[in-house]
Amino acid sequence: MKYLPLLLQNLEKEAEIHEKDIFNYALPQSWNLFGYSDTRILRNNEILVNPYAFYHYSFQHLFFDEKGKLKKAQSLVKKDWLKKANIYSLHIRSASAWDHDRDDNLNENLYGLKDNGTFLKAMLLLPFYKRMGINTILLHQIFSLGKTHTTHDYSNKECVLDFRLIDDQLKDPLVPQLSAKQQCIAFMEACHLLGFHVILEYCPGKMSIDNFYARECPEYFYWIKEEEYKNYHAPICHALPQNTLPFSYTLKDFYRSEDVKEHIQKFVKHDDPCKKVLAPAFSDQINANLPIDEDTTYFRFYEDIHTHAPAELKKAGIPYMTQDIIRADLHPAKKPFTALWDTLTENIIWYQNELQVDGIFLGKPFLIPEKLQKQMAVQAKKNKKGFVMIAEDTIHENGALWKRKGYDAISGNSAYEETQIEQYRFHNFAYQLKGCVCPMFAASEFYDSRRSSCLENGKTLTNMLSIMNMFLPNGIPMYMNGVESYEVQPLQLSEYGDQKYLYSLPKSDTRYLKQAYIDRYYYNYLAHDLNTLPTLMEHANHIREEYIEEIHTPQACIPVWFDTPRDAGIGFTYVKEDKALLVVCNTNVHQSVHLHIHTENLMSELPFRYQSILQIYSTNDPYIHDVFMDDFQNIPMDFAPGEIKFIEFKAQ
Incomplete structure (x- = not known):
């Protein structure tokens, strides 16, 4: 722990220097997580603060104990931690951006400070993610980008100038003494201090046209x-x-x-x-x-x-x-540029040693040879115990192949399947997961897909998918930044995607037609329902943590069946020695439904004789209720649109 204490020390000095300065610096009130009181509250739920004093106060409460000493780092899970991960996909430039000087753009503001997101501002949001049950950050695009020939503000996230050059735009001028790289490491240290693992996206198959x-x-x-x-x-x-x-x-x-x-x-x-x-x-x-x-x-490999x-x-x-x-993975030649392969592999070692990352998300791996894919996994795991490698691959059948290459998970195709509820593609995805050799992401959206909140009854759909993804067997829940504010605009819509989704925001919105990964963009932290999904996730995560081993143990999972395969229900039971959790959702986000939850297979496989059946939580009802079976030992229940119920069988 080196650069986080240094950042905090310098921020304290800057706060003293600027103590009497007057600032018209606005923040969302939702960012005031520790009750900073020297504010002026605006009608739109923004607050005006002295930024130096505000961040110093917030970080004092976040990182220091009552005696003024840096808090002890929370213990990180070391063995099989990826299976227990709850991942938040973070693009710092947009996720912690705000129009601080209220001039309707996200350029450098009138104080020489930055409206775009920075490592320092992203630290402030970590407790918010923690509350959501997030324990892993998937970090996107922290490297300097080349110029763009498009109409967008930035190049795409693969347009990297140098794989070891941290983007200077992410450096916060509130602490000018620390370089972009040092602030990046401070962010990593902050994540580890608060109990987050960090996975870094790395796409070594292509670079900026003007790369170094x-x-x-x-x-x-x-x-x-x-x-x-x-x-x-x-x-x-x-x-x-x-x-x-x-x-x-x-x-x-x-x-x-x-x-x-x-x-x-x-x-x-x-x-x-x-x-x-x-x-x-x-x-x-x-x-x-x-x-x-x-x-x-x-690259020419x-x-x-x-x-x-x-x-x-x-x-x-x-x-x-x-x-x-x-497609170097499909058509390898015979004479590799060994020095290039070694350089691209050594970048991962550099990320481990210098940036302290805990894993790599390998973007577009089909652009690099299969032997290089294996080389990266072998060297990365040899250098750091517990290091994970995840491959971007949307074909779930390829999971076994990636396992053999030394990878721990794949991205999978959930974001393109789950939102197609009426076609029962979420059903197909959920029930096939148990049999997959390799864990994969369970996500309702990826960076290049449409956002789930932009669809009909999108908020209900987003809530249902976000919570249910936490309880899919062999799945690793993953959330794109902005999900908590029900963002509807694509992050960076794929060229294969339906272009109509680029028009999800009204023309009156300053972000109309913009995309967070390639334009100046901010998320709606002023939304009145900003806490709705985080609250649901917080409650659901407490239940998930109790059954996390069973969720990733195929023998402990019993799929739930209904009257017909066309019923709007998905469910799984996770079995312990003396209790079991039954999770069932109504996939119909438009209407209430009545479901018959069949328990024939459950009753025959429970290792204990149950004494009680209780609904311990529901996304529509937080109270505990008794649950009763009918004469056929089925559980008949009414579900609100998109509702998820948690039912627990106990031996005592």
Whole structure:
């Protein structure tokens, strides 16, 4: 613990220096978690404060005990901690952003302070996440980004200049003595002090088009003639369908395409004396009909070209980039750039040693060779005991493959399945989880999907999915930042997503058409129902913690059945030696329903004779009630829209 105490000491000095300064610095009242009283309360539930005094006061209560000493760090779970994780996906730049000087934009404000989120301001929100039952932070995009060619304020989160250069925008000028890297480490230390694990997103397959690596190692990238840039596009093959993945059987037709041949002619060697530029990235799918990504480029992982490419191209020896080349996991070559592989692996070791992270979320792993995927997992776990590796993969059947590579979990496809309630895709996802070899995220939304709150009866849907995800067998609940304020605008909608969701906010909102991951954006911390979901999560998490071992033990889980597979019910029972928890939700967020909860399989598998059945909690009713069975030993119950009931069987 080095930089957190240093940050707090310098903040105290700055508070003394600016003690008598007058500030028109606004904050959401919901950020005042420790009752700072020297405020002026505004009608819209903002408060005006001296920022130095406010943060110093808040951190004194957050990090110090009554004797004025730094609190002892909460003990972190070491063994199998990922299975017990409750993850909050945090994008600091937007999650702790606010228009502090109230000028209707998030630029640097009139005091030279920052409206965008910073590491320091994000620390203030940690107790709020803790209350929600969160114990793990998944940290997105903390590295400096390259310039963008889009109409957005920022490049996408993969447009990194240097994998070890912390974004200076996330440095808070309230503590000017500490660099961006030092403030980043202080944030990590704060997380660990309060009992959070930290997982860092890392996407080593691509970088900014103006990245720093290309200057020193141009051979690691693909280059095109400068005059060809204006005509550069993803090559098209009319003999193949739209959105075709470049599997081996497609390549014969692919390389016959005249457009593909013309595309390849644009490339030159890195040491060619002609004027050249880095080749912009494009989709890994053939005929995706998507524009090129002028902000990013791909790494070249091999000196040679894979065996499925035409002989004349391999003989020519000019590195080129096509959809099959991008998919280094599908088409590895034979001569890897070992130094590049080692550098990308050593970055993870650097994150462990310097930034003190506890795990890596590997973004877009299909862009890197399978051997490199394995190398990263092996080296990371060898260097730090208890370190976890998670792969972004939406195909749940691939879980077993990732397990063999040394990974602990995958992202899964929950965000694209769960919100499609009427099609029973949430049912399918939930009930298949128990049989999955590899744990996966249970989430109602990902950064590139629509937000669940933007759908019909979205708040009820978000509440139901958020709580039920905490009780899915073999699932790791994960929440995108802003879920607690029922944000409706996509964080960064995928190019494959329905563009109508970009219009989820009204034109009168200053954030209209903006997306939190690529635009200046803030979350609605003034919402009147800001505490609704956190309160539900707080109660549900107390129950989850008691049954966490059983949730991740297949033998302790008994799926719950209803009258028909088309009933609007999902349920699971988790069994201990002397008690069992039955969790059932009504997936119909529009109407109340009456469900018959069948207990035939439950009664035959309970290891004890129950003496009482109680409803110990409900998302619509916090009180304890007796529960009765009918003559057929079923439990008939009425459920409000989206309601989840927790029923406990006890031996005594």
